[in-house]
Amino acid sequence: MNRRLVGLGLVLGVALGLATACTGSSGTSADSAAMPYEAESSGGGQPKSAGDKGGAAEDQDAGQPGVDRSLVRTATIELAGADVGEIVDRAHDVAATEGGYTGREDVRAESATLTLRVPADRFDQALDKLSDLGEVINRSQSTEDVTEKAVDLDSRVATQRASVDRVRALLAKASTVDEIVRIEQELTTRESDLESLEQRRQALAGQVAMSTVSLKVGKTAAPPPRQEEASGFLAGLSAGWGAFLDAGAVTLRIVGALLPFLLLLGVPAVLALRWWRRRRTTPTTATTAPAAQQP
Numbered sequence: 478m479n480r481r482l483v484g485l486g487l488v489l490g491v492a493l494g495l496a497t498a499c500t501g502s503s504g505t506s507a508d509s510a511a512m513p514y515e516a517e518s519s520g521g522g523q524p525k526s527a528g529d530k531g532g533a534a535e536d537q538d539a540g541q542p543g544v545d546r547s548l549v550r551t552a553t554i555e556l557a558g559a560d561v562g563e564i565v566d567r568a569h570d571v572a573a574t575e576g577g578y579t580g581r582e583d584v585r586a587e588s589a590t591l592t593l594r595v596p597a598d599r600f601d602q603a604l605d606k607l608s609d610l611g612e613v614i615n616r617s618q619s620t621e622d623v624t625e626k627a628v629d630l631d632s633r634v635a636t637q638r639a640s641v642d643r644v645r646a647l648l649a650k651a652s653t654v655d656e657i658v659r660i661e662q663e664l665t666t667r668e669s670d671l672e673s674l675e676q677r678r679q680a681l682a683g684q685v686a687m688s689t690v691s692l693k694v695g696k697t698a699a700p701p702p703r704q705e706e707a708s709g710f711l712a713g714l715s716a717g718w719g720a721f722l723d724a725g726a727v728t729l730r731i732v733g734a735l736l737p738f739l740l741l742l743g744v745p746a747v748l749a750l751r752w753w754r755r756r757r758t759t760p761t762t763a764t765t766a767p768a769a770q771q772p
Contacts, residue, residue: 545624546622547627547681547685548597548620548622548623549623549688550618550619550620550621551618551619551621551690551691552604552617552618552619552688552689552690552691553615553617553690553693554607554690554693555613555616555694555695556607556608556611556614556692556693556694556695557611557612557694557696557697558612558696558697559696560696561586561587561588561589561694561696564589564610565582565591565694567610568591568607568610568694571593571603571607572594574606575596575599575606576595576596576599577594577595577596577599577603577687578593579591580592580594586696587695588693588695588696589692589693589694590691590692590694591692592692593689593692594687594690595688595690596686596687596688597685597686597687597688600688604690607690607692623681623684623685626681627678627681627685630674630677630678631678633674634671634675634678637667637670637674638671641668641671645664648660
């Protein structure tokens, strides 16, 4: 008889927990669903879990001075140099020397883009070494304080892990197939939530431990080769020939500028001069012809 009552109580507890989980948030629903199981197994009320109390205390401590801060530091450096490939190789060496590694990179003949990850405690030294690889066009860095986010994730992971342990304990006490199936479904959901929280915490811890440097490299134009100054006769001949060509170019330019005016004014002037000459010579010929016919 007692065994049936316990089994019935477990079934009702599972049903009530599932109904609460559907109406609440993911974190709150997990804790609310666990309470009926605890009440049924212990015969008491719904005490607040130790993880919730610890999370509240940690949230308050995160804002107090003197607490170790969790900082995510990033930087962007833009360099210019004559040899892009050489700068990229030296950047790899800097990252390896500082205990980091190279992530994504895109290297071309004229430009390159790299993502470097270096330990947070070697971040400033790595930036100085990378800045010495070429001409610094731009350098910027930023810092994000994620202390409260890290403390919140730690608290939620602890709470969710305790919730999973409670459901596992109830699964061990289940006596019927229906109870086992219901509790296993709840356990699978809580374990999935716990894994997601742990992955988020690991990703955030990786960002804090390893800082990110985005390096951009561009190629600068090579300076023209320096020509040696000539001397002696050939130098004078070259200078004179250059002056002659310059003078000829100036003369041609002046002639080209005056040519339209010469055409517009010169052609009418020539025609007028020829007409004036013909008019002047015609009367003289007419006057001398009769004088030649007299005996």
